[in-house]
Amino acid sequence: MKSYEHLYIDGHWVKPVLGGTFPTIDPSNETLLAQVAAATAADIDLAVKAARKAFDEGPWPQTTGAQRAVVLRRIAAGIRERLDTLAALEVQDNGKPFPEAQWDIGDTAGCFDFYADLAEGLDTRQEQTVPLADERFSCIARKEPMGVAGAIIPWNFPMLMAAWKVAPALAAGCCMVLKPSELTPLTALELANIAHEAGLPAGVLNVVTGLGPDAGAPLSEHPGIDKLAFTGSVPTGAKIMQAAARDIKNISLELGGKSPFIIFDDSDIEAAVEWIMFGIFWNQGEVCSATSRVLVQRGLYEPLLKRLVEETRTLSIGHGMKEGVLLGPLVNSTQYDKILQAVARGQEEGATLLYGGTRPADCNIGYFLTPAIFADVPVNSWIWNEEIFGPVVCVRPFDDEAEALKSANDSRFGLAAAVMSKDLVRAERVARRLRAGIVWVNCSQPTFTEAPWGGYKQSGIGRELGEWGLNNYLETKQITRYDSDQPWGWYIK
Ligand code: ADP
Numbered sequence: 001m002k003s004y005e006h007l008y009i010d011g012h013w014v015k016p017v018l019g020g021t022f023p024t025i026d027p028s029n030e031t032l033l034a035q036v037a038a039a040t041a042a043d044i045d046l047a048v049k050a051a052r053k054a055f056d057e058g059p060w061p062q063t064t065g066a067q068r069a070v071v072l073r074r075i076a077a078g079i080r081e082r083l084d085t086l087a088a089l090e091v092q093d094n095g096k097p098f099p100e101a102q103w104d105i106g107d108t109a110g111c112f113d114f115y116a117d118l119a120e121g122l123d124t125r126q127e128q129t130v131p132l133a134d135e136r137f138s139c140i141a142r143k144e145p146m147g148v149a150g151a152i153i154p155w156n157f158p159m160l161m162a163a164w165k166v167a168p169a170l171a172a173g174c175c176m177v178l179k180p181s182e183l184t185p186l187t188a189l190e191l192a193n194i195a196h197e198a199g200l201p202a203g204v205l206n207v208v209t210g211l212g213p214d215a216g217a218p219l220s221e222h223p224g225i226d227k228l229a230f231t232g233s234v235p236t237g238a239k240i241m242q243a244a245a246r247d248i249k250n251i252s253l254e255l256g257g258k259s260p261f262i263i264f265d266d267s268d269i270e271a272a273v274e275w276i277m278f279g280i281f282w283n284q285g286e287v288c289s290a291t292s293r294v295l296v297q298r299g300l301y302e303p304l305l306k307r308l309v310e311e312t313r314t315l316s317i318g319h320g321m322k323e324g325v326l327l328g329p330l331v332n333s334t335q336y337d338k339i340l341q342a343v344a345r346g347q348e349e350g351a352t353l354l355y356g357g358t359r360p361a362d363c364n365i366g367y368f369l370t371p372a373i374f375a376d377v378p379v380n381s382w383i384w385n386e387e388i389f390g391p392v393v394c395v396r397p398f399d400d401e402a403e404a405l406k407s408a409n410d411s412r413f414g415l416a417a418a419v420m421s422k423d424l425v426r427a428e429r430v431a432r433r434l435r436a437g438i439v440w441v442n443c444s445q446p447t448f449t450e451a452p453w454g455g456y457k458q459s460g461i462g463r464e465l466g467e468w469g470l471n472n473y474l475e476t477k478q479i480t481r482y483d484s485d486q487p488w489g490w491y492i493k
Contacts, residue, residue: 002034003034004024004034004035004036004037004185004186004189004209005021005035005036005037006037007037007039007043007047007206007207007208007209008189008192008193008196008205008206008207008208009043009046009047009050009206009208010046010047010050010053010054010202010203010206011050011196011201011202011203012202014046015037016037016038016039016040016043016210017040017042017043017046018038018040018042020037020038020040021035021036021037021038022035022036022038022182022209022210022211023035023036024036024093024182024183024184024185024186025332026092026093026095027094027095027328027329027330027331027332027366027367028092028095028319028320028328028329028366028367028368029365029366030333030365030366030367033092033093033186034186036182036185036186036189036209037208037209037210038209038210038211038214038215039179039208039209039210039214039215040210040214040215040218041214041218043208043210043215044177044208044210044215044218044219044222045218045222047177047206047208047219048148048150048177048206048219048222048224048225049224050202050203050206051148051175051176051177051203051204051206051224052148052175052224053203054175054201054202054203054204055145055147055148055174055175058175058201058202058203058204059201060173060175060200060201060204061144061145061173061174061175062173063173064123065118065119065120065121065122065123065126065171065173066119066120066123068116068119068170068171068173069116069117069119069120069171070116071170071195071198071199071200072112072113072115072116072119072167072170072171073112073113073116074197074198074199075112075167075191075194075195075198075200076109076110076112076113076116077109077198078194078195078197078198079105079108079109079112079159079191079194080106080109082190082194083102083105083106083109084102086101086105086108086159086187086190087101087102087104087105088101088321089186089187089190090104090105090158090159090184090187091320091321091328092186093158093183093184093185093186093187094155094156094158094183094184094328094331095284095320095328095329095330095331095366095367096283096284096320096328097320097325097326097327097328098320098321098325100282100283100320101320104157104159104160105159105160107160107163107449108159108160108162108163110449111160111163111164111167111449112163112167114167114449114450115167115168115170115171115469115470116171118168118171118467118470119170119171119172122143122171122172122470125143126142126143127140127141127142127143128140128141130478132480136482136483136484136486137480137481137482137483138480138481138483139478139479139480139481140478140479141476141477141478142476142477142478142479143172143474143475143476143477144173144474144475144476144477145172145173145174145473145474145475146172146174146226146227146250146472146473146474146475147174147175147226147227147475148174148175148176148177148224148225148226148227149165149169149174149175149176149177149225149226149227149228149229149473150176150177150179150219150220150222150225150227150228150229151165151166151169151176151177151178151179151228151229151230152179152216152219152220152228152229152230152231152232152240153165153178153179153180153181153188153230153231153232154181154231154232154233154288155180155181155183155184155286155331156283156286156287156288156331157283158180158181158184158185158186158187158188159187159188159190159191161231162178162180162187162188162191163191164231164453164464164465164469165178165229165231165464166178166191166195166205167469168464168469168470168472168473169227169229169472169473170200170204170205171470171473172470172473172474174227174473175203175204175205176204176205176206177206177207177208177219177225178191178205178206178207178208179207179208179209179210179215179216179219180207180209181232182209182210182211182212183331183332184331185209188207188209189207189209191207192205192207212236216236216240217239217243220239220240220243220244221243221246223247225247225249226249226250227249227250227251227252227472227473228240228243228244228249228250228251228252229251229252229464229472230251230252230253230254231253231254231255231288232254232255233255233256234255234256234387234458237253237255237460240253241253241461251461251462252454252460252461252462252463252464252472253460253461253462254288254415254453254454254455254459254460254462254464255288255415255455255458255459255460256288256387256389256413256415256458256459257288257289257290257292257387257413257414257415257416257455257459258292258293258384258385258386258387258411258413259279259289259290259291259292259293259413259415259416259417259418259436260291260293260294260295260407260408260409260411260417260418260434261275261276261279261291261293261294261295261417261418261419261420261444262295262398262404262405262408262417262418262419262420262430263276263294263295263296263297263300263304263419263420263421264297264300264401264419264420264421264422264423264426264427265296265297265298265299265300266421266422266423267300267420267421267422268422269300269303269304269307270307271420271442272296272300272304272420273304273307273308273311274311275418275420275442275443275444276291276294276308276393276444277308277311277312277315278444278445279291279292279294279393279418279444279445280292280294280371280391280392280393281312281315281326281327281371281391281393282445284327284328284329284330284331284369284390284391285371285388285389285390285391285392285393286330286331286335286389286390287445288389288415288459289415289416289438289445289447290389290445291416291417291418291440291444291445292387292388292392292393292394293384293394293396293408293411294393294394294395294396295395295396295397295398295404295407295408296395296396296397296398297397297398297399297404298397298398298399301395301397305354305373305375305395308354308373308393308395309354309355309373312355312356312371312373313355315327315371317360317363317368317369317370318363318368319366327368327371327391328368329363329366329367329368329369330367330368330369330390331367332367333367335367335389335390336367336369338388338389338390339357339369339388339389339390339391339392340357340369342382342383342388342390342392343357343358343372343392345382345383346372346374346377346381346382346383346392346394349377349378349381349382349383350376350378350381351374351375351376351377351378351381351383351384351394352374352375352376353372353373353374354373354374354375355370355371355372355373356369356370356371356372356373356391357369357370357372357392358370369390369391371391371392371393372391372392372393373393373395374392374393374394374395375395375396376395376396376397377394377395377396379396379407379410384396385411385412387413401426401430404430405430405433405434408434409433409434409435411457412457412458413455413457413458413459414435414436414437414455414456414457414458414459415436415437415438415454415455415456415459415460416436416437416438416439416440416455417431417434417435417436417438417439417440418439418440418441418443418444419431419434419439419440419441419442420441420442421442424441427441427442428441435456435457436455436456436459437452437453437454437455437456437459437460437463438453438454438455447465448465449465449466450465450466451465451466452464452465452466452468453465453466453468453469454468
């Protein structure tokens, strides 16, 4: 077993100050995968101080975007060189099927390349002239790195979610402390190795593994942090926002969702079934943007449910490394129990369980679950309104566009939404009226590094990815100069 008992601080692998570890478990067989270094407040303090020193005294924030791009591209290359190894590690730690993990790791490398390009672009776009009405002055607006960033990330796309924060932060010239989820910490430690080999200066990226309250909380409270970026649950997001309030830290939050998928009855039934399944069963449904609330126009409702059940039955469930598997185990026992409870609750609430929600017959150990389909889900039920974060889809019929829109928007969340119709005018009209940060038309879930990502309402604050992701880590400064040779003449005439 490889050792993961060190933290990466100031360019060195160090034992936690208190020497503790925590276990990370393989969810496919419930066995110990590794003991991992458990950071506490003292380690967080060291990591933040290292990042602070690297930012205040080190070369990184002063480098050109082109210089940072060289390192970012080396990180991307380092990830690609180890793509299958990293993907297999992600399967062991998270449970997801290997082809999905390969996709994630490829995307992770792509994210570093993308922000390398944007870093280069900053060299020409960093300063812009601001025309002033008062010609005695000249003004430029200038983008500068925000400072020291703290990134707290979840367990569903471990390395990719790290990249969504690390790549733009480094591209901007920030220094940072990254805390992965305690459920899936291993690829973040590998990322530290790769960044080290890529020649990232000491202290620019620090990786600290640890539990939420022991390591995440001190990071979000640390006065040495300028910017906090978080992806995870709404309750933890609220705690982080509270912690950030004390020093008015800049925050970006990507939180939960209960995303609707409106399917009009002119849709192709096979395409609808495929996208519903991709929208909620991909990554075991452990996806913040999963389209978990499906609204189907009445004319298509019964035939679509029939095909959905038929196709869902054929999904191969098993160990993520097994050929052909499309659904791996859930990430841990807590999540497993939560999903089983949600399935029971849905039945108590009067929804019709058409399929799934049980342990598959041939999987005695591991957190395996058959994907669940609920129909006729009451609109006021818990399962219709709350995020389940597992392979559980809730379906309801609707009659007309206005009703579908009202129902879709009737949520405290607003991360994503999807609409399907052959009538593109209608689909676009609905897309514009859906209150969500991401709207898919005739598909669900495809995600692109170039495009903005984030939620309305309680699904978060700010946008990641694309140039929006880079702006998360940049401050804007104006430099205004008095050019006139005339005295100002206010006090001294
Ligand atoms: P989940 O409950 O599904 O594990 P969380 O939102 O709690 O999701 O976890 C996402 C990330 O937030 C993880 O890295 C976790 O360690 C971290 N975290 C949990 N609690 C806190 C906290 N109080 N302060 C800061 N980070 C936390």
